Amino acid sequence: MATALSPARTRLVQEEIKPVIGTRILNTKEELLAGDLGPEIRELLEQRGVLVFPRINFNDEEQIAFTKTLGTFAPELQDGTDHKIHKITLDVKENPQSAEYLKGSLYWHIDGTMNDTPILASLLSCKVPATWGGNTGFCNTYAAYEALTDEQKAEYETMRVVHSVWATVFYYEPEPSLAKLKGMQRIGENELPLVWNHRSGRKSLVLGCTAHRVVGVEPMKSAEVLVGLREWATGEQFSYSHEWSVGDLVIWDNTGTMHRAEKYDPACNRMMHRTKLQGEEPFEE
Template sequence: MATTAITRFAHEEIKPKIGSRILNSKEELLAGDLGPQIRELLEQSGVLVFPKIDFNDDEQIAFTKTLGTFAPEMQDGTNHKIHKITLDVKENPQSAEYLKGSLYWHIDGTMNDTPILASLLSCKVKATWGGNTGFCNTYAAYDALSDEQKAEYEKLRVIHSVWATVFYYEPEPSLAKIQGMQRIGENELPLVWNHKSGRKSLVLGCTAHRVLDVTPMRSAEILVGLREWATQEEFSYSHDWSVGDLVIWDNTGTMHRAEAYDPTCNRMMHRTKLQGEEPFE
């Protein structure tokens, strides 16, 4: 009688509250059998690291599809399967300016009602200096709040806007730049996301512009204070890239940022995404 071999899911913890390292081979990952286990661990750990797995673009796309619904990238009005993350305007003429905001803590998709589930980023050219990607677990950060803080924050709504992120990297922008960013619009989101799993996470980042129904001073205290809380060492992990690494992060329960690096070094990452499965609630 024929028997089917069961692939053992091999992984190890990076930090207790964020990050796991996946040790399976490329062939085992592409087979697709481990998809459900990877998804489960992703929610628990927030970030999964596949050291020097060295996927090419087709393999990265195929692997992404084993984890959920593949979400193509929209560039120049057309769909692309791979998005090049780089400040090199020759490689990325449309998004190089927009990517300056990626140097600050954020969640992808705060302008949408349903954000992407996860991003998969592979390193093709690492920075000459710096260039780590930082992550923090906003599930764990919420869980560690006091009962009094949870009761206060769960009632609050926050306005998110892309135009507000400009002031992080350009303190005195032109009116034309601000007006161009403002055309993207704003979005009202909960400060605490009640997930369909029953878990809760914080919705923060550089797009979080103001808390509704509180004074501007109190709004700043809340947003800055919670950012400091969520990004402290206990809840955060900084990935030092090697060429060939792949990292997945749960966009519904983490924030991330690119850490400072030489903007002229042609650092290059290739990104794929998983389609969102639940709206902000």
């Protein structure tokens, strides 16, 4: 009597981009949407920080479906409306609410430092690339922490940092109006550990343009710590700059990386579509 053969398990097809950050996933759209690879992709994302799906050409519905194979889909806004895809563009006609806010995305940051639990990951697909520039830069804050000396780790372990959105304004507008400053300050501040102790046992650095000051440290030393660690974490060995082609999809682990949009023509109508995975781990228990 013939025995039915079980279907062969889909294999994750991948290639490393750099030693400590970035992996390309080369599976077909159909294989990714089937969902079988979801757990393996999630595990690889935590290990590698950034996953690139070259010219996968997901439409919005496919991107949403793929996002759901990786975890809990996070709505864009907490206002009861159903904004499943968020358009990332400086074009105020397409993005009237957050085009101004996106100016801060040109500087290294972690999404959600004003929240107790940040999003787990973002998925970004390219619809219209920039006419020049417009890469997205990433750096692995797990690897940056792990490469510190034991003495540095001991020093930074106990430090706490105040994060604020208002501090980011000065990156792109050195002399803002008082009204704009007060509007940003109404968002508030959030005190977080400089070193995030993850449930997995690994540790990462919590940095970026929202990092305003180290608690209990005099201003010059505080600035030295935050700028020095940003410079360290974004160094060549820990970072990757993705040059976009139409149809590319990139996922990054928001809990173990920083990212930024690199300078581009603000009038070029660069357009990205974003989905997000709901956060699963607070900055501190």
